[in-house]
Amino acid sequence: MPLAFPPPTAARDDLDGLLLLGGQPTVENLVAAYSQGIFPWPVPGWPLAWFCPPRRGILRLASLHVGRTLARAQRQSPWRIRFDEAFGQVMRACQAQPRPGQDGTWITPQLVRGYEALHAAGHAHSVEVWEGDELVGGLYGVAVRGVFAGESMFHHRPNASKMAILALAEHLRTRGANWLDIQQLTPHMVALGAEEVSREEFLALLAAEQSAERRLF
Numbered sequence: 001m002p003l004a005f006p007p008p009t010a011a012r013d014d015l016d017g018l019l020l021l022g023g024q025p026t027v028e029n030l031v032a033a034y035s036q037g038i039f040p041w042p043v044p045g046w047p048l049a050w051f052c053p054p055r056r057g058i059l060r061l062a063s064l065h066v067g068r069t070l071a072r073a074q075r076q077s078p079w080r081i082r083f084d085e086a087f088g089q090v091m092r093a094c095q096a097q098p099r100p101g102q103d104g105t106w107i108t109p110q111l112v113r114g115y116e117a118l119h120a121a122g123h124a125h126s127v128e129v130w131e132g133d134e135l136v137g138g139l140y141g142v143a144v145r146g147v148f149a150g151e152s153m154f155h156h157r158p159n160a161s162k163m164a165i166l167a168l169a170e171h172l173r174t175r176g177a178n179w180l181d182i183q184q185l186t187p188h189m190v191a192l193g194a195e196e197v198s199r200e201e202f203l204a205l206l207a208a209e210q211s212a213e214r215r216l217f
Contacts, residue, residue, distance in 0.1 A: 002028045008037050008052035008203060017053030017199070021046060025114025027121045034123075034144040037199075037206050039151075039183060042108050056202040057185040057194055061178060064169050065193035073159045074166060079137075080130040081167040083217075087119045088112075090126040090138040094152035107152060115151070118142065125217055127164040127171075131157065139164045141180075146214035147206060148172055149181040165192060175216045178209060 003023040011017040023029055025040055025048065033039060033050060043049045066074070095107040118124040123144055129137035137160020139153035148168070155161040172180060182189050185196050197205070 002026075002032065003050075005032060005036060005038055005050065008199065011052040011054070011199070013054045017051045018049055019052050020050040021048070023048055023050070025111055027114075027117050027123070030114060030118050030142065031121075031123060031144055034142050034147075034149055035210075037181075037203055039149065040111065040114075042106050042111065048110070052199060053183075054199050055196050056199060057182040057189065057196055058179050058202065058205070059169070059182055059189060059192065059194040061169050061173050061180070063193040063195070064166075065191070066166065067191075070159065070162060070166075074163060077159075077163060078131065079157075079160065079163060081163065082128045082130060083167075083171070084119075084125055086128050086135060086138075087124065087126040087140060088116055089135055090128055090140050090154070091115060091152075093135065093138065093154045093156075094140065097152075097154040115140070115142075122217070127168050129155075129157075129160045129163050137161045137164055139168065141168075143216045145210045146177070146212055146216060147181060147209050148177065148216055149183065151183075161188075162192070172216060176212065176214050177216060179205065181206075 011019040038050050038052045041051050095105050115124050124142050126140040127138055136157040137155040141150040153161040
């Protein structure tokens with residue numbers, strides 16, 4: 001039975017935008033969630049939690065900031081950038097990436113299975129950074145109704161995840177996209193020009209972007 005999500009505006013701001021508890025990360029549920037600006041975020045001891053937070057991180061592609069050092073690294077990079085060649089490998093590398101201030105990972109085996117099924121259905125995508133035959137960085141996310149939502153990234157070399165973001169931004173620009181959803185701000189993304197908007201503004205941006213009916217991949 002597919003989940004019936006409440007409207008995103010019903011999310012509880014006192015619980016970081018919690019909207020619903022329960023259900024499974026099936027393809028049907030994930031597509032329905034992302035179409036409405038909702039995403040799953042496991043909380044230990046709870047049924048699967050679905051959120052639409054009161055503040056949302058986005059990266060407007062026109063505001064992408066590439067500093068001199070990063071631009072030089074991009075020009076001189078020996079790495080190959082590919083899309084969708086190793087989705088499962090990227091997701092598991094993100095799962096294993098140590099993150100300051102986090103004990104463990106929110107990318108549970110349940111979510112790995114769910115997003116791999118979403119990838120097989122054509123709605124989840126990865127960007128890979130390769131050094132020879134070694135995967136040294138990358139990211140994955142969800143593209144539903146013309147909007148890309150970044151989920152997680154990793155790096156095994158300095159700047160490798162940033163190269164994945166730059167490649168993704170260029171790809172999305174060529175498809176006519178204006179911004180991408182990054183869910184939560186991090187210093188890494190702020191340095192690239194990301195900003196935070198209210199839920200109301202995010203939902204308005206989401207509706208406008210969806211109305212263009214772009215095919216991103």
